[in-house]
Amino acid sequence: MMRVLAMDTSNLVLSVAVVEEDRILAELTTNQQKNHSVRLMDAISELMDETGTLPEQLAGIGVAKGPGSYTGVRIGVATAKSMAWSLQIPVIGVSSLEAVAMNARGFSGLIVPLFDARRGQVYTGAFRTKDWAELSVVAEERLVLLRDWLASLKEQAGNERVLFMGEDLRIHRETIAEQLGEQALFAPATHNHPRAAHIGLAALGKLAEGGHPHEMVPEYLQLAEAEAKWLAQNPACGVKE
Amino acid sequence: MKNRKPSRYEERVQQAYLAQQQSGRPVNILGIETSCDETSASVVQDGRTVLSNIIASQADIHKRFGGVVPEVASRRHVENITLTIEEALQEAGKTLDDIQAIAVTYGPGLVGALLVGVAAAKAISYARGIPLIGVHHIAGHIYANRLVTEMEFPLIALVVSGGHTELVWMKEHGHYEILGETRDDAAGEAYDKVARALQLPYPGGPHIDRLAHEGTPSIPLPRAWLEPNSYDFSFSGLKSAVLNTLHNASQRGESISPQDLAASFQDSVTEVLVEKTIRAVKEYGARQVLLAGGVAANRGLRERLSKRCGEEGLPLVIPPLSLCTDNAAMIAAAGYISYQKGRFARLDLNGVPGLPLS
Ligand SMILES: [Zn+2]
Numbered sequence: 193m194m195r196v197l198a199m200d201t202s203n204l205v206l207s208v209a210v211v212e213e214d215r216i217l218a219e220l221t222t223n224q225q226k227n228h229s230v231r232l233m234d235a236i237s238e239l240m241d242e243t244g245t246l247p248e249q250l251a252g253i254g255v256a257k258g259p260g261s262y263t264g265v266r267i268g269v270a271t272a273k274s275m276a277w278s279l280q281i282p283v284i285g286v287s288s289l290e291a292v293a294m295n296a297r298g299f300s301g302l303i304v305p306l307f308d309a310r311r312g313q314v315y316t317g318a319f320r321t322k323d324w325a326e327l328s329v330v331a332e333e334r335l336v337l338l339r340d341w342l343a344s345l346k347e348q349a350g351n352e353r354v355l356f357m358g359e360d361l362r363i364h365r366e367t368i369a370e371q372l373g374e375q376a377l378f379a380p381a382t383h384n385h386p387r388a389a390h391i392g393l394a395a396l397g398k399l400a401e402g403g404h405p406h407e408m409v410p411e412y413l414q415l416a417e418a419e420a421k422w423l424a425q426n427p428a429c430g431v432k433e
Numbered sequence: 434m435k436n437r438k439p440s441r442y443e444e445r446v447q448q449a450y451l452a453q454q455q456s457g458r459p460v461n462i463l464g465i466e467t468s469c470d471e472t473s474a475s476v477v478q479d480g481r482t483v484l485s486n487i488i489a490s491q492a493d494i495h496k497r498f499g500g501v502v503p504e505v506a507s508r509r510h511v512e513n514i515t516l517t518i519e520e521a522l523q524e525a526g527k528t529l530d531d532i533q534a535i536a537v538t539y540g541p542g543l544v545g546a547l548l549v550g551v552a553a554a555k556a557i558s559y560a561r562g563i564p565l566i567g568v569h570h571i572a573g574h575i576y577a578n579r580l581v582t583e584m585e586f587p588l589i590a591l592v593v594s595g596g597h598t599e600l601v602w603m604k605e606h607g608h609y610e611i612l613g614e615t616r617d618d619a620a621g622e623a624y625d626k627v628a629r630a631l632q633l634p635y636p637g638g639p640h641i642d643r644l645a646h647e648g649t650p651s652i653p654l655p656r657a658w659l660e661p662n663s664y665d666f667s668f669s670g671l672k673s674a675v676l677n678t679l680h681n682a683s684q685r686g687e688s689i690s691p692q693d694l695a696a697s698f699q700d701s702v703t704e705v706l707v708e709k710t711i712r713a714v715k716e717y718g719a720r721q722v723l724l725a726g727g728v729a730a731n732r733g734l735r736e737r738l739s740k741r742c743g744e745e746g747l748p749l750v751i752p753p754l755s756l757c758t759d760n761a762a763m764i765a766a767a768g769y770i771s772y773q774k775g776r777f778a779r780l781d782l783n784g785v786p787g788l789p790l791s
Contacts, residue, residue, distance in 0.1 A: 229548050233555045233780035237442050246441070247560040262504065263545050266511045270549045274556035277515040278529055405515050416504040422497055 194251035194399065197236065197275075198392030201228040201268040202260030202288040203307055205359065208235045209388035210243045211396060216389040217243040223359070223385060228267045236271075247279055252403070254395025256386060257285030258411040259315040259333065260307055265410045273408040282403035284395035287411065289333050292357050293319045294390040295383040301353040302330060304345065306338075308360035314338050315413055318345065335413045338364055342371040353377050359384050442780065445562030450775065453533050460772060461525075463532045463557070464765025465518065467550030468542025468570050469596070470494075470501045472513040475761035476525035476532070480769025483580055484525035486755070486762040489513045492636070499635050500625075507545035514553045521761070529561055536768025539567040539778075540788025541596070547784030555780055566768040567778040570759075571599060571790050572609060574725040576767035577756040585721040585748070591710045593734070594726035594759075595621035595636070598666045600709060601790070602717050607770045609790050612713050613664025620702055621728045623668035627675050627698050631691050641695045642731050648692025650700035652678060657705060664709050671701050699733045707737045714747060722749045729757040 193212050200207045206228055209219040218239045222231075240247070255272035258265040265288070276283035292305035299321065306316040317333035331348065345354055356368055357379040368376050415423070439447075453460065459478050466473040470491040476484040491509050495501045522528060537554035540547060551567075558565035574597075575590045589612075590601040598615040618626070621638055628637020631644075654674050657667040675698050682689045714722060722742055728734060729751055742749040756763060771777070 227783065229551065229783045230781045232552075233559055237440050237559060237780055241441050247562075262507070263548060266507060266545070266549055267552050270511050270514060270552035271556045273511075273515055274518075274553035275560045277519070278557045278560040406519075409512050410508075412508075416502060416508060418498050418502040418505055 194396060195245055195249055196252045196254055196392045196396050196399070197240070197250050198254035198388040198395055199232065199236065199268050199272060200256035200288065200291055200386045200388050200391055201232055202256045202258055202265045203359065203386070205385045206231055206235060207386055207388035208232070208239050209392045210239050210245055211389055211392035213396070214393070216392070219387065219389045221385055221387060228264055232267060232271055247275070250279060250281055252276070252282045252284060252395055252399045254284045254286055254388075254391040255408070256288040256291050256391055257408070258288050259335070259413040260288045262412060265412070269408060269410045273405040276408070277405035282399055283405050283408045284398045284403045285408055285411070286391045286394050287317075287333060288386060289315060289317050290319065290327060291386040291391050292384070293327055294394070295387065296355055296357060296379065297321050297324050297327070299355055301355055301377070302345070302349050303327070303355050303357065305357045306360060306364065307358055308363050309335055312337050312339065314341065314360075314364065316341055318348065333413065338367055339371070342368060346372060346375075349375065355379060357384055442559055442562060446564050446777065449533070449563050460533045460769065461527060461531050462534050462536050462566075462765040462768050462772060463518065463521065464761035464763070464768060465535065465537040465550045465554050466573070466759055466761040466764045467510045467514070467546050468538045468540070469546060469759055470506045471759045472510050472517045473759065473761035474518040474521035475765050476521055476527055477580070477762050477765035477769065480576075480766050481579060483762045484527065485521045486760050487517050487521045487524065488760050489517050496635055501543070503543045503545055506543060507549060510546055510549035514549055518553070518557075529557070532561070532563065534564040534566055534768065534772050536566040536568050536765050536771075538570045538573060538764050539782055540785035541570055542784070542786060544784050544786040547786065551782055551784045555782060559780060564772065564777040565780070565782065566771045566776070567782050568764045568767045568771070569788055569790050571597060571601070572767040573763040575601065575603070575723060576770075577725055577752045577760070577763035578723045578750045579766050580756055580762060581752050582750050584723070587717065587719050588721040588723055589710060589714050589717065589719040590723040590725055591706060591738070592726045593620045593706065593728035595619060595625065597726055598668070598706075599790070600664050600713055602713065602719070607774065611790055612717070613666060613709065615666040615668065617667050617669035618672060620666070620668055620706065623672045623702065624728070626672050630676050630679055631694065638728065638731065641699060642733055644692045644695035645699040645733055648690060648694070648696035650697040651693050652689070652697040654678070654697050654701045656701055664713055666705065666709070668702065671698065703734045703737045706734060707741050710738065711741050711745060714745070719747070722747050724749065724751045725757065727758045730754045
């Protein structure tokens with residue numbers, strides 16, 4: 193029986209889970225906005241003890257790889273890849289947006305998770321699912337001005353309902369309702385947190401693909417500000433990503 | 434919770450520690466350092482012998498920005514961390530099975546950068562069930578000396594780098610008392626700022642040092658001795674005096690020899706650093722003087738301190754350049770002291786940008 197440890201620290205919510213095949217053995221999700229650096233390893237240790245799992249029994253590790261808070265994403269990715277490296281097991285990165293969107297499996301319509309990215313911007317993407325099947329990507333994840341994003345969603349969705357998800361909806365709910373009216377649905381509080389169990393199960397399904405710890409890097413969806421500025425001033429050097 | 438049951442991790446760490454103590458075998462510590470722009474990992478045996486010391490420098494990346502950009506540094510750390518650690522083990526001819534503890538810098542430094550090393554160290558410590566040791570970056574710089582020669586107590590350590598200027602008294606292993614520190618710019622910072630004013634490339638320290646050796650200290654510049662009893666430092670006044678000198682000369686249409694200006698600046702910095710160190714040695718008593726930190730690479734400082742220690746008959750230890758700049762071997766060396774005392778960090782260890790040395 194393959195066991196996977198999964199974690200998400202990419203935004204304010206902390207979620208950790210231990211899953212096995214198609215069972216969730218334990219999951220801890222808190223929205224107390226405590227420091228992930230302080231909390232994460234204790235949460236992992238607690239959950240591993242709770243489920244009687246020793247580190248060497250793990251077959252892989254799943255982690256939310258971003259987008260989100262740069263520091264939060266890095267804490268999760270650095271922890272996951274270092275643990276996987278020292279146990280010589282694969283580490284699988286799952287999009288932090290997709291981790292939230294997975295809460296809406298079963299919904300027929302457009303699924304749109306979003307995280308606030310300040311200055312009117314959001315990290316977002318659009319997904320679709322049918323009869324509990326895996327999500328398919330309708331619009332690649334991106335960093336975009338919310339107003340522009342809503343305009344393009346309106347075109348894409350046609351008559352379909354659009355389900356908006358995520359803790360940061362509280363910030364943007366009004367704008368969304370203004371622009372999309374009745375077409376917009378808002379996920380209830382139970383569905384807005386990322387759940388590490390989703391990440392763990394997704395990772396389980398991808399363990400065979402490998403996922404070498406050295407290659408595990410965060411997905412920030414944008415360059416560091418200094419790099420972006422420098423590239424703007426030195427266009428000949430091009431974007432290397 | 435006070436009387437909670439120990440976790441499996443805590444039990445494993447205790448078992449591993451006891452087994453190691455009973456075995457009497459050498460202790461290999463894996464050091465991790467990510468406090469600024471170097472991703473470094475190292476294996477050090479018994480706190481004295483460097484088996485490997487890998488430094489993935491980002492200097493070239495940050496050069497284009499004219500200084501270290503924290504976000505860029507943090508991103509590179511997370512990309513490089515496991516690779517760097519693996520390289521350190523390979524070069525040491527060891528595997529994680531041969532490692533008895535993980536020592537990591539948890540402050541002071543850039544918080545985002547520190548967090549990557551701390552997260553990695555905690556993850557490895559947890560996965561392997563071996564002790565985790567949090568190390569103060571300055572303690573690391575001081576312990577770089579122990580990789581060269583045994584420390585003799587009490588001692589005075591002068592730690593000078595881009596981020597630090599500290600005079601530390603140690604009466605025994607693991608005991609630190611800060612006698613003085615900078616009230617404004619670190620010495621290395623002053624070097625970088627003066628270098629920029631002289632239009633020298635970043636990082637400017639080595640360029641000033643080179644120019645200083647071609648010039649004479651003929652331009653009068655202030656010495657910030659501060660209060661008569663103070664061991665503190667201040668370099669911002671000196672930096673302003675250099676900028677004023679340049680400004681006034683250009684207004685009068687005169688040219689100033691950059692060599693002489695560099696020599697005069699360096700003369701002021703090193704005189705204050707060296708004389709305060711010697712005074713501390715006399716007041717507190719010391720059997721050894723240690724020079725540590727990136728600015729220890731500065732020839733002017735090395736020469737002056739060597740000369741004065743020679744005059745006073747004091748043994749002076751200066752580590753080789755590779756151990757002066759940020760590296761993980763010094764962190765592993767400092768961590769060994771905590772290992773011997775059984776002083777381990779818990780899994781809630783955090784990166785602390787303004788961590789005090791005590
Ligand atoms: Zn340093």
